[in-house]
Amino acid sequence: MFGKKALRLLLLLMLSLALSPVHSFAAAWADVVYDAEVPVKTRENVASAIDTTADLLGKYKIVLPKDIKVVVTADLESYIQAYMFYSNVTRLQAEEYCKNTGGVSLRAKPVVIVRGTPLFMNSREEVYRTVPHEIFHQVQFQYGRVGTAVAWLTEGTPEMFRFIAQEAAGYGKVEDYLHRTENIIRKAPGLPDAREFIDYKRFQALRNQQGYPVYEMSVLMTARLIQDNGFENVIFFYQLLHNGSAPDKAFITAFRVPMSWFLTDMNAYFETLRNGK
Ligand SMILES: [Zn+2]
Incomplete structure (x- = not known):
């Protein structure tokens, strides 16, 4: 039988694994998912912003307990769809939220959704306005x-x-x-x-x-x-x-x-x- 003590030990072990820096290279904690329509150039720009974010988290010795899924959408409509899918809100709630934001970091699960825009293709700096911000929210939610x-x-x-x-x-x-x-x-x-x-x-x-x-x-x-x-x-x-x-x-x-x-x-x-x- 699996005793209470053993269970507690197992939980402690899992917790210590989750808190220790097991990732040896840059953004191993980020699982980036792109909409099919997201251009290659945008993908490169997003990858660069995630790399810089990873470097800074390393510098501040921040280890995210949970890996993050970063969903990069192609436009406002797919941003709304993704937000509805990951957070179980109604179409109306999603529209209201999405029209005012360039990205969202979910609190209930480790997911960041980025609202795609044609600007992301030509301006890497534009991507840096959203991606590090939303990922830092995960630090707050997961740490805080x-x-x-x-x-x-x-x-x-x-x-x-x-x-x-x-x-x-x-x-x-x-x-x-x-x-x-x-x-x-x-x-x-x-x-x-x-x-x-x-x-x-x-x-x-x-x-x-x-x-x-x-x-x-x-x-x-x-x-x-x-x-x-x-x-x-x-x-x-x-x-x-x-x-x-x-x-x-x-x-x-x-x-x-x-x-x-x-x-x-x-x-x-x-x-x-x-x-x-
Ligand atoms: Zn914010």
């Missing part, structure tokens, strides 16, 4: 357990990660991407209060219904954290969540400041930015 616990970090960190990936691939400096982002903030008709960026649904509503540059604000907020603490501390934050810490507690441990103080500081910073200082 409550990966969407703090909305602005949920979206700010993958954006920062893709800036780093773009710089690694030679498309420009992180600093320049941040300056461009600051300009968007300066020109925005209005900004919401950063303290509203905790709940993910509220956060997306601020973007999709009111048109606020919430992703841009979040990436600047993340950049500030990284500037003070290093990107490794963001990873540390997700590890703390993974180990059961509450988001507020994990935040103060990883970044040595209460989140409420940080958000108040960031509101002041955005104000300064918009007053031309």
Whole structure:
């Protein structure tokens, strides 16, 4: 008979295997699936973005517990179809979601779906705007357990990660991407209060219904954290969540400041930015 003790040992063994770095080359964790209509050039560009992402994950010593399936679609229609297939939503829900996004990372299973566009064929940099971001969401979901616990970090960190990936691939400096982002903030008709960026649904509503540059604000907020603490501390934050810490507690441990103080500081910073200082 298979005793409880043996079962526990087996589970422990499986867990340790899942957490140890067993992959010896770049993107062994990515199973990339292309729609038949996706051009060869696009496939090469996607492969390059995944390679750079793999290099960076290696640099930050991140090992994904589960391999990821990356589904690359040919256009909006096949993106909608793929989203319906992998996440069991209705056509209407899928259309609503897909029209506002260039890619999606599923939380319930390790699947990333990329919305195809003709731009991907001629601009590798364009692919780098989506692929590293969506793959980083898998790091959050797989590492963080409550990966969407703090909305602005949920979206700010993958954006920062893709800036780093773009710089690694030679498309420009992180600093320049941040300056461009600051300009968007300066020109925005209005900004919401950063303290509203905790709940993910509220956060997306601020973007999709009111048109606020919430992703841009979040990436600047993340950049500030990284500037003070290093990107490794963001990873540390997700590890703390993974180990059961509450988001507020994990935040103060990883970044040595209460989140409420940080958000108040960031509101002041955005104000300064918009007053031309
Ligand atoms: Zn995202």
